[in-house]
Amino acid sequence: MPKVIIAGAGLVGALNACFFAKRGWDVEVYEFRKDIRQMEHVQGRSINLALSHRGKSALEAVGLKEYIVTQGVEMHARLIHDIDGKTIHRQPYGQPGEHIVSINRRHLNEVMITEAEKFPNVRFFFEYKVVKADPKAGCVTFNHVGNIIESKGDLILACDGAHSAIRRSLMAYPLFQYSQEYIEHGYVELNILPLNNDYALEPNVFHIWPRGNFTLIALANRDKTFTVTIFAPFELFEKEMYDDSSVLGFFQKYFPDAFNLLGNEHLTETFRRVKPLPLISIKSEPHSFERKILLMGDAAHSMVPFYGQGMNAGFEDCLVLSEILDEFDGNIGATLDAYSKRRCLDAHSINDLAMYNYNE
Incomplete structure (x- = not known):
């Protein structure tokens, strides 16, 4: 053969x-x-x-x-999170029953x-x-x-x-x-842990926090965690997420609902350890x-x-x-x-x- x-x-x-x-x-x-x-x-x-x-x-x-x-x-759908941390908008994928995994x-x-x-x-x-x-x-x-x-x-x-x-x-x-072509955006990956032994967010949707030229997304895992990724211009990482205080302030301002689930310690530890990766x-x-x-x-x-x-x-x-x-x-x-x-x-x-x- x-x-x-x-x-x-x-x-x-x-x-x-x-x-x-x-x-x-x-x-x-x-x-x-x-x-x-x-x-x-x-x-x-x-x-x-x-x-x-x-x-x-x-x-x-x-x-x-x-x-x-x-x-x-x-x-089964995208779930868009507004900046107020309370309002959401659901956008189904295709027809009822259609989904991605x-x-x-x-x-x-x-x-x-x-x-x-x-x-x-x-x-x-x-x-x-x-x-x-x-x-x-x-x-x-x-x-x-x-x-x-x-x-x-x-x-x-x-x-x-x-x-x-x-x-x-x-x-x-x-x-x-x-x-x-390298785009102007990089990304940093984070995690949301289970809350009371269950998903901290609705699991069967693609969570998106769109904020103009930067965004946060979250996708569920079988172990009830969420893989969370922030995409932003490298310049924004440098100017607004450069130390513990600025990182926490940034997430609290733009992603208040996700901020509460990510937690101060996880955010600061991750940004100390990880630099934004290119795309x-x-x-x-x-x-x-x-x-x-x-x-x-x-x-x-x-x-x-x-x-x-x-x-x-x-x-x-x-x-x-x-x-x-x-x-x-x-x-x-x-x-x-x-x-x-x-x-x-x-x-x-x-x-x-x-x-x-x-x-x-």
Whole structure:
């Protein structure tokens, strides 16, 4: 059977491993981090994910939809919180019964890695850092605790994130178009703990505190906590949230109801420990190189999170690749050519929609 090398054991890499495991391919997944299932804290973004139809369809194709959906919290509407801390406005998602699902990024990732490992043809290699990729030779070079290791495959999938090492090694490739844009906003993540052993806020909605050019959001978790994220211009963080007193004053003024639930100690401790993290939008074209390497997920089209489709679009990448591979009877070269032509337009479009939603 053909061999696929997957760089990155994040959401898109792990789901791709499930897809190709079911095909019977030999699958090798290389990840520069340690196994997240054995880590107390995981570096990188942990903004809760909103699983929509696009993502559910991909999970359904590998038999994970029903389990994953039950691990999340249904969200049937947006709930807008006014600045008075009392008035709210409900905006339903679509028709009655339609909803998206709030789900924890880490748990979702762990489930998919564990699912892929059930197949004897799948192997994961942790703490392997990509050094470079050679699309003509179908080879990827890794550094593992100081040792240089090469692996060759019939197909190489770059699922190694917005700062993809494989994409970086291809930057000088003729006619490769690439653009990146950091927006003026950053984010800090917080948590609301359970109140009297129950949710402190209504759980089955997407909570939003819109305040002009900054906003706070909250999504429920199964353990009755809420993942809370503030998005604001870096300049605003510097001028109005620079020490304990200013942070508490800012939240009390603009988010009075959330402030009471977050608490003084949690706010000040978090802002002492954490600096606002950046958000990037990336476009690339083509996504395929020498009919051997394919950029997928954030490595191909990282987007700002305000449209809620980053993970969903990455999952859809996996499904589209699988469908095109069927269409061309397993011909890898023809599949990658067709995938890149079709997917670039879609990826650029959804990136633009995410940016438009950010501006709105």
